[in-house]
Amino acid sequence: MGLDVGADGNGTSGTMGSHVIGNKWDTYLDLLQADYSEGDALDALGLIRYCCRRMLMTHVDLIEKLLNYNTLERNVTDG
Template identity: 75%
Template sequence: MYHHGGRGLPGRCCRTQWAPRYGRAWAGLEIPLPAACAPDAAMIIPVRCFTCGKIVGNKWEAYLGLLQAEYTEGDALDALGLKRYCCRRMLLAHVDLIEKLLNYAPLEK
């Protein structure tokens, strides 16, 4: 789905079809807090499943808690209600890159 600039297919472009359904987080992105606001540098987990759009961002801490309580990965995902494999992969395949990204300062102009 590409943006058509208001021409061509009304109601079929990316802005009119996806934005009302998913809002600003339709791509599963979450804006990180600056380091001064978040001294613990929390995880940046995608808000929604990339494939089906189910909210998965609020399940990350519960998932980690279940893993620490000796649940297997599959049992923890079942307990959280993640049945579809597209949603399950969002938690299983997540890699925490925020610690590496915080090492680089933005360029100053």
């Protein structure tokens, strides 16, 4: 199980289904910032299947942290 990861680092669909959900991540975060509960935000996005809901609720957005590790630059400076 897992996510197919798009170029932006966001999961695009669950491996067991064909529903695209990666494009809903930013809207989900916006709804949470607008004081929606997690369940209400997922309902507003039309995500009713538990597997789709799980993909957003358990996603950990690590792309910004990973971009801090430029291995090519480190290899050049190390010698």
